[in-house]
Amino acid sequence: MGIVTLSVETLDQHRVLVAFIVLLSYPIYNSLYNIYFHPLSHHPGPKLWAASRIPFIYSLLTGQLIQRTKEFHEKYGDFLRLAPDEVSFASEQAWNEIYAFRPGHKRALRDKAYYVAPESNVDNIITTTDFKFHARVRRILSSSFSEGSLRAQYSLINSKADLLVSQIQRLTASSKEGARVNMTDWLNFFTMDVISDLAFGESFGCLERGDYHEWVHTLFAFLKYMSLAAAPRYYPTVEFILKMFMPKSVMEGQRKHMAYAREKITRRIDLKSERPDFMTPFMKNNVNFESVSREEIVETFNFVIIGGSETTATAMTGIFNHLTRKENKHVLEMSTREIRDKFSEKEEITFDTIQCLPYLDAVINEGLRMCNPVPGGLPRVVPAGGDTYCGTRLAVRTFAVNRSDKLFENPNTFIPGRWLPDDQRPKEYSQDNLAASKPFSVGFHSCLGRPLAWLEMRLVIVKLLLAFDLAVDNGDMVNFDHFPVIMLIQKLPMRIRVRNRN
């Protein structure tokens, strides 16, 4: 009895210490469990990352995740444990195993920690985990991206590319030396104007003004929110507390973004016009909203605007960054020569003629490999009855694949030649596993906008290299690889000296 009283008294005296020990023992127990007893414990990988999700989140928020993941793959091999419940892959075959249809295997779902429609109860093509809903929307939306639709949209896209050229000509005309042009902005203006015209039915007018539309600033705040918001979602029980630390301006930006998109998309639906954009083919297959409701269209188109503008602008920024680097002078010369040999004037540039430039295609493929706009990967979750432990998160980590020296010779060097046909490919690159680079993913959710993205990239590069001579002043050189990556690439200004050719 005396001993019991003494223990209770001692405990009482050291309440804080006891509480501290109890609080500490849970994470310690949890970490030891994760490392040694978790069903994924036999997978290779860094022990600290297997113990807790915190190193992953820290690296995500400090922009080091893609680099750390690549280093881990170099050390541990093609697959490894990147967090207690997550396996990361860096091989070609993992693309099909995770993302594509395989008879007899259950389909992995999109990871809700990443794919969330903020402040909305309505699903969209990107965030849904409902297969039937996804198939329904994807089937109808595909018609907006078919070759026929793209041909119809060409003159609108072409007029934006012409405006891009004429606006840059205006900036550079006053001096023989040309001008230093921030190409990060101008390429963004182009993709934003194209996508707003195709999705909203009216252009943001960024190219005309030479400035971002207010909504684009809001969009950037929204994208930042999406990236930051992924971190707390790994801890659903405390998500609401962590959300309280989210800057008010970011939350406000998100609200404004949604309101603006809703208004514009609703207006475009009600216009019932036949203009050659995304909505016309979409509504032909959905006349009375029988397959996709008005709200679902708004949410889906809203994501198309994000997915269809930032990505292409990022890829083009990366391509122009590499083309204008001093060490790639010969690449710029070869690209320019191919384009100027084929076209003497801009009228010769058409939907079909820009598809017959093999070196340009090699440059774009190499740009997509080195400057993949979605470098982190596309996380999925194993369903009940799936290939491995239910709830395991899986992803091919794109940056780790694209920069793997097991898959590509000199993986950190910009070598378009590796993409040329076998008889023109330099010998040292003949063993490259080109199929491992899949910037548009594969399978159920592969990119619908791929043909549009290729059209935009070909058109802009052709028009700019035909009209201008490009170089970079000493001191202006930036390195795309040094741009911060918090889920998406946070592009910095990139000044290129542009001289009018004529």
Ligand code: HEM
């Ligand atoms: C270089 C440019 C682009 C890249 C690298 C890219 C990449 C991707 C990737 C990797 C996915 C798969 C996402 C996932 O599985 O979670 C995707 C999906 C998608 N992309 Fe793109 N994209 C680009 C441009 C575009 C454009 C221009 C549009 C349209 C305007 C677009 C529309 C879409 C849509 C609608 C999906 C969802 C497909 C689905 O879930 O079924 N993308 N994109």
